[in-house]
Amino acid sequence: MAQQAQSYDPTDLISVIIPANxxxxxxxxxxxxxxxxxxxxGxxxxxxxxxxxxxxxxxFAREHTAAFSARNWTLTVLDLEEPGKINALNVGDRAATGCLIVYHDADIRCDPALLGQLREALSIEAPRYATGSLRVGPASSWVTRQYGRFWTKLPFVAGGAVGAGLYGVNRAGRGRWAEFPDIISDDTYARxxxxxxxxxxxxxxxxxxxxEGFQNLVRVRKRQDEGVQELSEQFGSMLREEGKKPLSWRxxxxxxxxxxIGFTVYSCVSLVVRLKRSNREWVRGR
Structure with missing residues (x-):
């Protein structure tokens, strides 16, 4: 990993790390x-x-090399035999040379202004974390459309800076932790x-x-809840407060x-999650 930069300017490099399985x-x-x-x-x-x-x-990824070269950017594809998102993040960190680091899931699509706005937000010597405004993609199943619509209105999401699937830090911010530990929720850990x-x-x-689909929503939501619980158990005293008020009954x-309708679907998923046995196997975070 490159040494922490002491100042930033428009010529500083952004490293975008995309773990992909x-x-x-x-x-x-x-x-x-x-x-x-x-x-x-930049x-x-x-x-x-x-x-x-x-x-x-x-x-498929290597086919895009020419498009990045045309902008005088670089695209490097590392092909690891070892599975696991956390290992991929750590390998990417060791290879990254930029002063600004963006962690970017492979199923995310960014608006054209995003990297430039992240650059501006992170171009400060003090530690900073930045993300874009999350937009849930169009769903093909009725249940996912209802769930997603309600989920985006919850205070945790509507309050901003969720960073699900995409977040960036400057080098001073990246100095807050060493390698990513073997955890479920890297985005919550970083935030x-x-x-x-x-x-x-x-x-x-x-x-x-x-x-997509009720059972898949339950499976992923269970995994997400386990990720938050894991962080609380292992790192609770080390992590900053979420900074968002809990959802009140009112x-x-x-x-x-x-x-x-959205509330009913969301509540049904939440209820089944509570009744479902823990499953420590990896599931896609969508």
Whole structure:
């Protein structure tokens, strides 16, 4: 990992680290969106860290090399045999040379202004964390559309700087932790290295896909809840406060009245999650 920079300017390099495991359906759109970032992005290096892929993720990613070279940017595809997102993040960190680091899931699509706005937000010597404005992608299943619509209205999401699937830090901020530990929720772990006033949500959006179908929503939500519990148990005293008020019964009632169908679907998923046995196997975070 490069040494911490003492100052920032428009020529500083942004390193975008993309862990990827069997992302063949998504990696093309992901990289096309990055290559289409506006001029404010400045110099960029992209590292796709493919881990134990058995599909065409690596081949598809390498096909974008020329598009990045045309902008005098670099695209490096690392093909790891060892599986695991956390290992991929740590390998990417060791390879990154930028003063600003963006962690970017392979199924995310960024608006053209995002990297430039992240650059501006992170270009400060004090530790900073920044993300874009999350936009849930269009869903094909009825249940996911209802769940996603209600979820985006919850205080945790509506309050900003969620960073699900995409977040960036400057080198001073990245110095808050060493390697990523073997955990479920890397985005929550990174976000809570920072006080609420050190977290920034820029206006540019990024599209985050939500998994389709009731059973899949339950499975992913269970995994997400286990990730938060794991962090509390292992690092509770070390992490900053979330900085967002919990959902009150009055607020919940207001949301339920405004969107009764979404509330019903969300509540059903939450109830089944509580009844479901723990499963420590990895599941995709969508």
């Amino acid at each position: 069997n992302e063949e359906p998504y990696i093309d759109d992901c990289l096309k969106a990055l290559a289409a970032q506006d001029a404010a992005a 110099p960029v290096e992209v590292l796709v860290v493919a881990n134990a892929c058995t599909d065409r993720t690596v081949a 809570r290295q920072f006080n609420p006033d050190e977290r920034i949500e820029v206006p540019a959006k990024y599209q985050w896909p939500m998994i 607020e919940l009632a207001r949301l339920a009245i405004a969107d009764p």
